[in-house]
Amino acid sequence: MKNKKLVIFGAGETADIAYEYFTHDSTYEVVGFTVEDAYKTSDTLYGLPIISFSQIKDHFPPSSVEMFVAISYTKLNRVRAKCYNMVKEAGYTCATYISSKAFVWHNATIGENCMIFENNVIQHKVQIGNGVILWSGNHIGHQTKIHDFVYISSHVVVSGFCEIGKSSFLGVNATFNDKIKIGGDTIVGSGALITKSFLDSGKLLIGAPAKSGPVNSYITFGVQENEI
Template sequence: MDKSPNNAEKLVIVGAGELAEIAYEYFTYDSKYEVVAFTAEKDYINRDKLYELPVVPFEEVQQIYPANEYKAFVAIPYTNFNRLRTRLYYETKNKGYEFVSYVSSKAFVWKNVTVGENCFIFENNVLQHHVHVGNNVILWSGNHIGHRSVIKDHCFISSHAVIAGNCEIGESCFIGINSTINDEIKIGKDCFISSGALIIKNTEEGKIYKGSPAKASPVDVYKYFNIDRERVFNKNH
């Protein structure tokens, strides 16, 4: 693909950790975008450069890389149960940036699938007929997303999960490695589905599910991860 200076779209990656490094590699070698810088909150910057590119304070990024000239991708994993990625997503949006999404050239994504902004879809994912993926969603490698299933905003799907047809994954969920969600299941928002769990019925909001078939743990997500149930992010933009 043509990444000459006149054609490449310039991209700033929000984050400077492992996922940011992965995002740099994938955007550089498998997209039309040219990564020009990384940005992180100043209290968390521990190096000046990454991949020979500048790491600049997030608090100042729009002065250095104006939003009308550069696009953004927030490369944060499921830290603090997706809350950190969600906060930085809205803060970046409020700075005026347009987001990009990455879909691996080695993923199978059917032609009527819709994918929102600031999504990262790794290799070997299968997204079938009329799947909808919301905003700020990460699908690690090798997942199966069945026909007409919906993944709502701010979710993290780890690896080799099977989500059957006509399912709905609520906002800000974590779906663990090798978990299975049967047909027409609704997963409540803020659910943690443990590795290897088998979900055979709808789940309650904010619960941790494990086992086969899966059952809810007595301690919920909010207590286990020490997060607020109703965290309000500034969504003005």
């Protein structure tokens, strides 16, 4: 039953996917989209209005809707974090989507504006922050902590008692042994095997076992010095 109304922040690929999942597998009714004013190139999507963010309160005030920021890992998750903060400062509550086909243990905690796709396993006392995306088929082991604005692609195995630093990106099929910690802004390459902790921020980890790559994560994702 649709008993809550939702505006999606974004009008690109991630917003398209968010519309699909919220529409067909949640209690939310999507009633519109919003984008930053400079990025508004159309008036409608799926027959629903696209409103410039500067005007969103006139059409959908915070008391009437929740919002979901549907932005990918652009600029090492910086853009999603920026837009989430804009939405919160405007007074909106941010919705979280958890697939009906995900397994989430009862004492796991999941923050705002997260998207948990199908076939994720989230175990005992896992902590997931705000703005985290878990694409399909990941395993998050017991008592692991995932900080805000992390992006986990697909078929990643994070064992128990790990800690994933803020704004990190974990590539497809990456594997973490128990009790591993990685610093913020870390990129873990596809298929990497993390057998020890890397606590410094901005690492690019590649290989099996993983080692630091030839450049840092900021260069890899095009993050400028003033954005770090």
